[in-house]
Amino acid sequence: MQVATRTSSHRSIHQATKTAINDVIGDINGTPDYLIAAYTTNYKERKKYQQAISKICEESGTQNVMGGTFPGVATSDDLPTTQGCSVIAIKSNELEIKTPFSFSNIRTNPRKGAKKYESLFEFDDKKSEMGFFLTPGPFYQQNAFEQLKILDTFFARKFKRMFNFIGDIINKNMGKNGFGPTIFADTVLNELAQKGVKSLLGGATIDLDMESCFQFCGDKIYRNALVGTTFSSEKLHFGHSWAFDKSQKSKDFGITDFLKSGYVQSINKKPANKAFHDIIGISEDLYEEAFKKFSYASLLYLSAIEYAKDHIPFVSVCHPILDGVVTTLPERIMNTNTSNADFFTQSGTGIQKSAFECANNMVKNLKNIRFGIFINCSNRLLIAGDKIQKENESIKEAIGEEVPFITLYSGGEFSLINRKPIYSSVSVHGIVAGEKKNVVF
Amino acid sequence: MSSNQGISSELMDLIDLEDVEAAILFRIDGNVVESYFGERYSQELLRTIQWCKANVEKVSLEMKTNNLNKVTYELNDFCVMFFVVNKVSILTAVATENINLSLLSIEAKRKSQIISSFL
Numbered sequence: 001m002q003v004a005t006r007t008s009s010h011r012s013i014h015q016a017t018k019t020a021i022n023d024v025i026g027d028i029n030g031t032p033d034y035l036i037a038a039y040t041t042n043y044k045e046r047k048k049y050q051q052a053i054s055k056i057c058e059e060s061g062t063q064n065v066m067g068g069t070f071p072g073v074a075t076s077d078d079l080p081t082t083q084g085c086s087v088i089a090i091k092s093n094e095l096e097i098k099t100p101f102s103f104s105n106i107r108t109n110p111r112k113g114a115k116k117y118e119s120l121f122e123f124d125d126k127k128s129e130m131g132f133f134l135t136p137g138p139f140y141q142q143n144a145f146e147q148l149k150i151l152d153t154f155f156a157r158k159f160k161r162m163f164n165f166i167g168d169i170i171n172k173n174m175g176k177n178g179f180g181p182t183i184f185a186d187t188v189l190n191e192l193a194q195k196g197v198k199s200l201l202g203g204a205t206i207d208l209d210m211e212s213c214f215q216f217c218g219d220k221i222y223r224n225a226l227v228g229t230t231f232s233s234e235k236l237h238f239g240h241s242w243a244f245d246k247s248q249k250s251k252d253f254g255i256t257d258f259l260k261s262g263y264v265q266s267i268n269k270k271p272a273n274k275a276f277h278d279i280i281g282i283s284e285d286l287y288e289e290a291f292k293k294f295s296y297a298s299l300l301y302l303s304a305i306e307y308a309k310d311h312i313p314f315v316s317v318c319h320p321i322l323d324g325v326v327t328t329l330p331e332r333i334m335n336t337n338t339s340n341a342d343f344f345t346q347s348g349t350g351i352q353k354s355a356f357e358c359a360n361n362m363v364k365n366l367k368n369i370r371f372g373i374f375i376n377c378s379n380r381l382l383i384a385g386d387k388i389q390k391e392n393e394s395i396k397e398a399i400g401e402e403v404p405f406i407t408l409y410s411g412g413e414f415s416l417i418n419r420k421p422i423y424s425s426v427s428v429h430g431i432v433a434g435e436k437k438n439v440v441f
Numbered sequence: 442m443s444s445n446q447g448i449s450s451e452l453m454d455l456i457d458l459e460d461v462e463a464a465i466l467f468r469i470d471g472n473v474v475e476s477y478f479g480e481r482y483s484q485e486l487l488r489t490i491q492w493c494k495a496n497v498e499k500v501s502l503e504m505k506t507n508n509l510n511k512v513t514y515e516l517n518d519f520c521v522m523f524f525v526v527n528k529v530s531i532l533t534a535v536a537t538e539n540i541n542l543s544l545l546s547i548e549a550k551r552k553s554q555i556i557s558s559f560l
Contacts, residue, residue: 009551010450011457042458072547079551082544083454208541209459293541386511386546 001092003371004028005075005404009084013043016084017052021059024089032060032089034097034229036373037067037216038408039085041207049214050221052085057219060089066100066227067216068134068205071378072388072409076396080381080388080407088406090371095433098230102217106135106226107175110184113226114191120230121197130199130238130431131192132373133228134215137206137411138181138328140295141174145319145326148263152322171261178224181262182412182423186330188226189414189421198419199240201431202228203375206411208382210295213411236370237436239362242415244302244313244427245350251279255305255339262314262327262334272325276318279343288320296320299379302426305341307333313344315379315425328412328425346426348384355391358428359398366434372405374430381409391428399432444559445475451552451559452477455534458548462486462519463535465493466526466556469501474530485517486535493521493533501531511549513542522546524553527560 004027008019016039025032037056039049049069057063074080075088090097098120103113122129141147151170174180182204192200205213217227231238253275257266267275277284280301291298296319304311312333317326355376363369374395381388392407399405413429415422422429448466455464456477463486465476471494478486500523504512514521520540524532532553536545 009454009548011454071544079554080547081551082548083458208544293539381547382541382543385543386550388547389550 001094001370002028003090003404005077005088005406007075007078007081007086009081013048013052017055020085020087021056024087025060028089028091031062032091035060035065035089036406037065037087038073039069040073040082041069041071042083046221053216054219063218064099065218066229069214070205070409071208072381074392074407076405086406094233094235096232100217100227100229102222103226105224107180107184107224110187111191114188117228118192118195122232123196127232127234128237129230129232131230133202133226135185135204135226136224137204137213139179140210141179145321149321183330185412185414186332186423189416189423193416193419193421197416200416201429202414203408203410204412206378236433239366239432240417241358241361242422242427242429243354243358245346245354246344247350248345250343250345252342253279255341258334260331262329263324264327265324271323273318273323276325299383300346302344302346303341304344305333313424313426330423346383348387351380351384352391352394355428356394356398358430359395362430362432363399365437367437369399369403369432369434372399372403372430372432374405374407375410375413376407376428377413377426378409378411379426447559448475448556451556455552460537460540461534463490465533467497467531467533469498469529469531471497489517489519489535497531522549524549526553526557
């Protein structure tokens with residue numbers, strides 16, 4: 001198996017593409033079977049990404065290209081960049097990689113998208129099989145909170161069912177226009193799990209400025225599409241894991257009242273906004289000062305809900321005009337009786353440790369690792385800043401110094417691990433391909 | 442590519458980032474090795490750059506004494522980030538207050554390492 005990776009950085013997308021693709025193609029020595037091309041969001045224009053991805057298809061000689069735009073990208077052999085691209089190319093007889101497919105309007109039709117994706121899976125017991133997909137990320141209109149305030153004031157208190165009904169209509173319309181959260185990805189995971197898909201890794205493209213994010217499939221560029229493929233092999237096996245920084249647990253709390261679409265009305269039986277500030281122990285003014293640049297999302301204080309003997313981390317957006325808190329909790333979890341959550345304070349060191357934990361879990365039953373793909377939350381990129389490279393060094397320590405991998409800093413991390421859906425935030429998910437270790441009794 | 446061209450290219454990359462107004466490579470004695478500016482000049486920006494030039498020696502001494510890789514100041518509605526390139530050079534990025542400092546620091550670190558290889 002030949003695997004080549006490269007990260008290049010330049011103000012011109014053409015120059016960044018040229019450097020990356022020349023190096024990768026040079027290393028592969030021939031036409032790769034499959035390429036992941038990830039670009040940073042600073043180039044903005046769809047036309048620029050279109051030209052770049054066409055160039056990659058032309059130079060590499062394959063249409064089996066998948067990718068998207070992210071705030072940051074990295075590969076094992078270079079520092080992460082916020083102004084450039086990362087490419088991983090794979091050529092292998094050991095691994096079968098399906099031609100990537102795309103499904104437009106995934107925000108409005110996640111079930112249909114999942115059905116199309118399902119047809120790519122072989123469900124062959126003799127083979128190890130792993131899906132990999134990318135989706136659009138959270139994307140909000142500028143006045144989204146103001147709109148929510150009106151609904152919260154008039155409907156949410158006394159007419160909860162009506163709010164949920166109106167909320168559904170709003171979500172659908174937002175989806176049609178390319179706005180909304182990434183809840184659709186949770187539906188995709190569940191649908192595929194029910195159909196028998198065992199392993200799947202996914203991530204959401206995102207622009208932190210909420211301007212534009214794109215997904216690539218072949219030489220086509222999409223704005224609201226799921227793009228995906230499957231890897232399968234008779235010889236190789238896949239290691240798959242996920243983690244988040246749970247080293248500093250502070251207080252626990254109860255979500256006592258909530259609405260669909262992840263809007264939490266009360267925490268510990270108090271208005272959620274006020275209770276949230278009480279729990280994290282800082283005043284409303286200070287919170288606003290600290291987090292208004294981050295869309296009021298408390299990246300340093302990550303909440304995680306207890307669900308199926310696990311903690312599922314979610315982002316809380318605590319906007320001053322709302323009485324409640326907007327969260328990234330999927331409806332599937334909120335519809336259960338689960339309501340206990342914990343706060344975990346995020347730190348640079350904790351993030352590095354969780355990346356090591358994730359990578360270490362992935363490789364514990366594998367040897368001769370060929371390559372890795374990591375979906376790492378862009379919020380972790382913001383928390384770590386220029387220390388983000390240490391996270392990739394932790395991954396290398398776990399999976400091997402020479403193992404090539406690509407890291408995409410995403411707007412949502414998704415996995416199916418042994419048919420268990422994991423839809424999470426501020427976390428790292430990853431897969432590696434390698435040979436199974438012989439078990440000695 | 443010559444080292445001068447290489448350094449210029451890296452600084453031009455930096456000012457191409459949204460909200461970055463100036464990228465300057467200083468020697469620690471305050472002399473400018475190379476500099477690039479965005480299109481929007483203002484009195485405040487010039488005053489901030491003047492402050493950088495006047496204080497880079499003091500800042501680099503502080504960084505060296507305390508083993509700091511980067512320091513950030515906020516003044517005149519701008520953020521100023523100093524990044525150590527090598528023993529005698531400091532990379533300085535001047536950005537508007539809206540800049541995402543985490544993302545800027547990732548790119549500034551990358552640029553400082555590349556510039557270091559040119560010196």
